[in-house]
Amino acid sequence: MRWLLAPLARLIYRPVVHGAEWVPREGPxxxxxxxxxxxxxxxxxxxxxxxxxxxxxxxxxxGRGLRGRALASFLSALGYVPVDRANAKAGLAALAAARRVLDGGGAFAIYPEGTRSLDGCLHRGHTGVASLALSTGAPVVPVGLIGTERVQPVGVRIPRPRRVVVRFGTPLDFSRYDGLEGSSAIRRAVTDEVMDAIARLSHQEYVDTYHERPAA
Known part of the structure; x- marks a missing residue:
């Protein structure tokens, strides 16, 4: 995936990457x-x-058949971890899957808003990112993505050739809260700090409400 798709993606979408040095080369x-x-x-x-x-x-x-196996292989190559979201305890299962990645020294990406922004604003983050950071001790690198909404607007299936900007921020260390992961107030404070860093990188207007998709 990295050898074949990365050069092709760079050629077509010409991404501008800032702060890549802030991402640790190894470790959670x-x-x-x-x-x-x-x-x-x-x-x-x-x-x-x-x-x-x-x-x-x-x-x-x-999925069954050649298409199903191909999709599973493609997603696995991209780094997807399967989670049963239909389960009543899907949130706990998702956090457990993420912890396994981090406990193994891997990198795990999360969208704290929980869903795509349809109004262009950055919305209030859910506290799963704080739970992961506090329970594993892993640093949080905020990421600002700029222009991806022009590459694949809502309803468009095939990505368009548009330039995107990826901005990695300074790692956030929350070790000062060791032992306090059970506090909802601490989880909220950590999440808000992460969202503030993302807002500064993405240049989005911050809205202190959870994003809700419009009714179908």
């Missing part, structure tokens, strides 16, 4: 990014400089 790290388009995951995977894991719907990995 959480990449917390804004989310503007479906293509964001591929952009992060191909510009980070090390393998990155993401959460993916379990049903994507259990």
């Amino acid at each position: 790290v959480i990449l917390a990014a804004n989310h503007r388009a479906a293509v964001d995951t591929a952009v992060i995977a191909l510009t980070t400089g090390r393998p990155v894991s993401f959460l993916g719907k379990e049903e994507y990995f259990v």
Whole structure:
């Protein structure tokens, strides 16, 4: 994936990457990014400089036939970790899967908003990113993605050739909160600090409400 797709993506989308040196070359790290388009995951995977894991719907990995196996292999190569989101305890399963990646010294990417922004604003983050940082001790590298919404606007299936900018920020260390991961107030404070860093990198307007998709 890295040898074949990265050069092709750089040729077509001409990404501008800032701050790549802030991503540790080894050891556990959480990449917390804004989310503007479906293509964001591929952009992060191909510009980070090390393998990155993401959460993916379990049903994507259990398809039958050649097409199903090809999709599962493709997503696995991109670093997706299957999670059963239909389970009542899907949130806990997702955190457990992420912890396994971090405990193994891997890089894990998360979108704290929980879904793509449809209004262009950066919305309030869910506290899963704080739970991971506090329970594993992994540093959080904030990521600002700029222009991906023009590459793949909502409703567009095939990405368009547009330039994107990826800005990695200074790693955030939350070791000062060791032993306090059970506090909802601490988790909220950590999440808000992460979102503030993302806002400064992405240049998005911050809205202190959770993003809700419009009714179908």
